[in-house]
Amino acid sequence: MTDRKPYRHRFPLTIIQHALWLYHRFPLSERDVQELLHQRGIQVSHETLRQWNIKFAPLLTEELRHRESRRGSRWFLDEVCVEIGGKKFWLWRAIDDTGATLDVLLQAQRDTHAAKTFFESLLANYDVPDTVHTDKLWSYGAAIRALPVLHAVEHLQVISSARCNNLIEQSHRPTRKQERSQLGFKNPRRAQEFLALHARVSNLHQHTRTTVPARNRRLNQTKAHLAWHRAVDTAV
Incomplete structure (x- = not known):
């Protein structure tokens, strides 16, 4: 350099x-x-x-x-609650089958529109996956049905503690560490920029x-x- x-x-x-x-x-x-x-x-x-x-x-x-190198064709998606400036937000995260993060997106809601927005963000940068793993949140299935490009994708829903979903559950841990070190995030836009680079x-x-x-x-x-x-x- x-x-x-x-x-x-x-x-x-x-x-x-x-x-x-x-x-x-x-x-x-x-x-x-x-x-x-x-x-x-x-x-x-x-x-x-x-x-x-x-x-x-x-x-x-x-x-x-x-x-980054080409990512896997199995996606694992999950969302966790994050408090920013005293307000509740949802951090949506997707990783591939190697544990590499595909994308993170902060949103104010945890509904079908939010899930669809996250899928659209992922599809703008990655090929359509073969399989999508999520928890039992109904918004994932509704979003997949609303996006024709995902109709042929296998959608597997498991409870959050299930072994096959541990990969995505563990991926939230570094975010929690950073959140504690910064005594919480203060601004949604800055938090999104930080978490994306992190x-x-x-x-x-x-x-x-x-x-x-x-x-x-x-x-x-x-x-x-x-x-x-x-x-x-x-x-x-």
């Missing part, structure tokens, strides 16, 4: 990308990242980090999504867990960091 400075920014790109990576990779608050940078002699305020997120998060989300960064590091041999883990981490650097260099 070049050490250039983005237009009208006094910090070089290497610092901006590292700050954003820390914020979206680990359950850290903006003030936590500020302190970590300060420890390295870099004086960046938490407000500056907030502005970097507002400006660059949507660009990085799209760049990383375009760079999901893409999580996909990058999907294979860097400690359950693989150390040599493979280090190799996967190197690949993830290189992909992040290239995405930032292109998008910013």
